[in-house]
Amino acid sequence: MTTRRHILIGASALSLTAALPALADGHGPIKVAGIYTVPVEQQWVSRIHIAAEAAAARGDIEYEFTENVANTDYPRVMREYAESGVDMIVGEIFGVEREAREVAGEYPDTAFLMGSSFKEDMGPANLAVFDNYIxxxxxxxxxxxxxxxxxxxxxxxxxxxxxxxxxxxxxxxxxxxxxxxxxxxxxxxxxxxxxxxxxxxxxxxxxxxxxxxxxxxxxxxxxxxxxxxxxxxxxxxxxxxxxxxxxxxxxxxHFEPTMDAAIAAVKAGEFTAADYGRYSFMDRGGxxxxxxxxxxxxxxxxxxxxxxxxxxxxxxxxxxxxxxxxxxxxxx
CATH class of the missing domain: 3.40.50.2300 (Response regulator)
Structure with a gap:
């Protein structure tokens, strides 16, 4: 059973179209959704969740998430969040690589930051990848x-x-x-x-x-x-x-360097397909x-x-x- 929880911290939610000028000059929170195949208490996902909560507490993002999403249901949940107008979706697509990349291609105005075993050049321009290079x-x-x-x-x-x-x-x-x-x-x-x-x-x-x-x-x-x-x-x-x-x-x-880099890119209107794995290295504080x-x-x-x-x-x-x-x- 999937579980959806909401953590809304910061200014009132804006529509994606209305938010674009604010994102370009770096002001205001962006809307971020997490999609996780396991409970947020699971150790790997917990690090992503903690970093997102910290960003929400600072007022950089408004954050909600869905946990325990089966791989077969993952594309549907991605589409639901993208249709709702979130600015960035973060999650892990190790078991649903092809389908997730197809969904990302359908929503070019949404940033996708996804845990993946593959590289950023294997998907659409709005899907960046990360992994825990610890x-x-x-x-x-x-x-x-x-x-x-x-x-x-x-x-x-x-x-x-x-x-x-x-x-x-x-x-x-x-x-x-x-x-x-x-x-x-x-x-x-x-x-x-x-x-x-x-x-x-x-x-x-x-x-x-x-x-x-x-x-x-x-x-x-x-x-x-x-x-x-x-x-x-x-x-x-x-x-x-x-x-x-x-x-x-x-x-x-420590997922914070990865999360913060992606948030900054979205706010600046510069989010593109990239490999964020480097932010997990020890010399980056990851x-x-x-x-x-x-x-x-x-x-x-x-x-x-x-x-x-x-x-x-x-x-x-x-x-x-x-x-x-x-x-x-x-x-x-």
Whole structure:
């Protein structure tokens, strides 16, 4: 069942035609609609939602959203929002790429900012793409994991083997190997973006097979780690407070730079097909390593020193984490 919620903050809603002069000189809020295939509490979508709420609180946008939209229903919801006169639609079209691009082409006066595995030149001029390129933070979290594992056996549970998941797993694995060259990895995908019970069961199996640190790309993995007394590394959001004895570190995605850049482009009348993925890089403020919280003083200093060194080099443009979108497999 789809759920639509409204957050209207700022000046009164304007018709798209009436809004155009205001948008051109950067004044007044724009109308933004979010379309999400999962609940806004899900970690990946939550980062988009939080950034939109922050922009609404500032008065830059008026924001409403619909969650739990099935892929088969996604084009219809896109059309409904476009017909209602919103200025920008943000969402994720990984499972409905072709249909979503066709809809965007039908509404050239609406800006579409969509999470996608493909590039901007594969769609209409008003559809820009983004993805969570937080490989920098994932790599740093891997360094910490590599320093904390006792067995060198790491479990990794993902949703689907698509580029935005694959690149983070590869970056994490590269970080682990900085501290533990002989590390081995158990890799599995559950075929869902939101199925905590299945992720938990998959993690249990990996722990039974010797994993002493779990890479929690999906909800449910940290629960399994907590119940079995092993450690976990978080992804996209910081869950350390929820798992204080389990989650050592997390790679955090900050969608605010992406959202703010798109809002500015719409207001200036300059929104075009572009790849906004670069705004997720650490040197743009799009990702970070979460505070260690209860694990302060428990991570080896050698790892912390390397993390600090590499983080500074990444932000200075002197070190690049490889972007590897190929599907990772179990093994060394």
């Amino acid at each position: 490989q920098d933070a994932a790599y740093l979290s891997g360094i910490i994991a590599g320093s904390m594992t006792e067995t060198g056996n790491i479990g990794m549970v993902g949703g689907f083997p698509i580029p935005e998941v694959n690149r983070l797993m590869h970056a994490f694995m590269a970080g682990v190997r900085e501290m533990r060259e002989d590390a081995t990895f158990q890799v599995s995908f559950i075929g869902s973006w939101f199925d905590p019970p299945k992720a938990k069961e998959t993690a249990f199996a990996m722990i039974e097979n010797g994993a002493d640190i779990m890479y929690a790309e999906r909800f449910g993995v940290s629960d399994a780690a907590q119940e079995r007394g092993v450690l976990a590394i978080g992804n996209v959001i910081d869950t350390q407070a929820d798992y204080p004895e389990t989650v050592v570190a997390s790679a955090i995605w 990702s970070s390593l979460a505070p260690l919280g209860t694990f302060e003083g428990k991570v080896p200093q050698e790892a912390l020193d390397l993390v600090a060194e590499r983080e500074a080099a990444i932000k200075a443009g002197e070190f690049s984490v490889e972007i590897n979108d190929s599907e990772p497999t179990s093994g060394s």
